[in-house]
Amino acid sequence: MLTPRSYFLNPIKKQSFLKPFLTVEEQIEQLKSRGMKFHNEEKAKKYLENLNYYRLGGYWLIFEENHEKHEFYEDTYFEEVVNLYLFDRDLKLLLLDAIERVEVSIRSKLAYHLAQNFGSHAHLKAEIFSSSINYSKTLIKLKSELDRNRNEIFIKHHFEKYSEELPPIWVSVEVMTIGQISNWYSNIKDRKYRQIIAKSYDLDEKILSSFLHHLTIIRNISAHHSRLWNKKFTIDFILPNFPKELNDKFNLSSRKYIYNTLIMCEYLLNIIDENNNWKIRLDELIDKYRINTKNMGFK
Numbered sequence: 001m002l003t004p005r006s007y008f009l010n011p012i013k014k015q016s017f018l019k020p021f022l023t024v025e026e027q028i029e030q031l032k033s034r035g036m037k038f039h040n041e042e043k044a045k046k047y048l049e050n051l052n053y054y055r056l057g058g059y060w061l062i063f064e065e066n067h068e069k070h071e072f073y074e075d076t077y078f079e080e081v082v083n084l085y086l087f088d089r090d091l092k093l094l095l096l097d098a099i100e101r102v103e104v105s106i107r108s109k110l111a112y113h114l115a116q117n118f119g120s121h122a123h124l125k126a127e128i129f130s131s132s133i134n135y136s137k138t139l140i141k142l143k144s145e146l147d148r149n150r151n152e153i154f155i156k157h158h159f160e161k162y163s164e165e166l167p168p169i170w171v172s173v174e175v176m177t178i179g180q181i182s183n184w185y186s187n188i189k190d191r192k193y194r195q196i197i198a199k200s201y202d203l204d205e206k207i208l209s210s211f212l213h214h215l216t217i218i219r220n221i222s223a224h225h226s227r228l229w230n231k232k233f234t235i236d237f238i239l240p241n242f243p244k245e246l247n248d249k250f251n252l253s254s255r256k257y258i259y260n261t262l263i264m265c266e267y268l269l270n271i272i273d274e275n276n277n278w279k280i281r282l283d284e285l286i287d288k289y290r291i292n293t294k295n296m297g298f299k
Contacts (some may be wrong), residue, residue, distance in 0.1 A: 024048045035072035036060070044078050051085065058227045059084045062295065087289035088229040091258075092222035094285060098265040098278055099219050103178045105272045106212065109197045110185055111170040117193060120168040123184070130189045138183045142166070145175040178219050182212035201271050203240055210238040211264055218261060230295040232256050237264070257297025 022030060024045050028038070038044050048056070061067070062084075063076040114122035122128060123142065129135040146166060149155055154174065158167035166172055176184065186209040188194050194205035201208065214237035221228050236255045241247050249263045262282060269276045286293060 022053070027053050031072075031078065034070050035065075035074070036063075036076050036078055038078045040079075047078075047082055056081055056085060059088070062230070083289055084229070084291070087285065087291050088227060089225075090285055090289075092225070092228050094278070094281060095218055095228070095261075095265065096222050098269055099178055099215055099222075101272055101276075102215065102265070102268050103181060105268075106178075106181050106185065106197070107173040107176060109200055110181060111173045113193060113196055114188075115169050120170075121164060121166065123169050123172055124164075124166060128189055129187045131187055134183060134187045138180060138187065141180055142172060142176065145177075145180070146172065149175050177216075178212065179216040182209070182216050185209060185212060201268060202243055207238050207240045213237070214261065218258075228258060229291070231258065236260070251297050251299045254297035257295075259293070259297035259299075262296075 027048055028041060028044060032038075060072070060076075060081045063072050063081065065071050065073045114128075118125055118128055123139070126132060126135050143166070146155060150159060152175075154171055155167060158164075158171060173181070185194065185197065191205060194209070198205040198208040203211075214233075214235065217233065217235065218228070221231070233256045237260075239247065239250050239252070239255070239260065246263070246267050250260050251257075254260075266279045266282075269278045
């Protein structure tokens with residue numbers, strides 16, 4: 001292990017960046033030289049002009065036979081890479097839709113049970129939360145969000161009419177992101193109240209806390225247009241043992257890929273709205289793009 005002193009005595013030698021700029025036409029020629037084929041080079045130029053060679057590079061990695069030389073498997077077509085990119089884009093939109101529904105549901109239950117047990121301004125009672133540091137951070141973020149949205153009618157109404165520093169919890173939750181909801185929920189001191197909310201979904205509070213944190217990561221990846229479909233997550237979520245029919249669906253040998261996330265989203269959405277068609281849309285998406293789902297952690 002390098003100490004601060006040894007680092008300066010033995011600095012890591014770095015090399016200069018020597019890769020030249022390539023025009024779109026040169027990018028196509030480079031891909032050809034590495035074995036990639038094209039059905040339509042004019043369309044390929046349009047994609048490269050608008051999507052960025054480097055961004056698409058994350059999608060053609062699975063088509064490389066030799067990663068060092070960036071040589072592609074025989075009969076690899078540029079259009080296959082674009083197909084994968086478009087699938088990933090639509091998958092992220094579908095997940096954002098699921099996250100929005102879960103987020104709204106959790107907001108509602110968080111506000112309801114905190115208000116029921118601690119009053120309309122439970123979020124201003126530091127004593128009901130575990131970590132004072134985390135509480136201070138989440139409260140600062142909440143105040144910032146309320147200030148940013150202060151022209152919204154429901155927030156403006158509070159500040160014009162009432163003397164309290166912040167609107168009641170059932171108003172305040174409406175500006176919380178999934179990440180902020182995750183932090184507020186996991187920081188409730190008494191496990192009993194976390195459990196009450198989790199039991200609405202027939203889950204243990206540790207499972208719900210873990211999954212909300214995981215959903216925050218998924219939401220950020222999706223919202224920032226990063227690659228998701230075959231991403232290996234550094235942090236997965238705790239898989240519930242119960243209900244058993246849910247546990248049976250998980251892939252226990254491939255826990256860090258998106259498959260288990262999709263299973264959990266489907267489960268929660270079926271509780272929130274049993275008539276939802278989210279799983280049908282997911283199946284249609286996979287069929288439309290003819291994706292090899294093994295790369296997503298499917299069984």
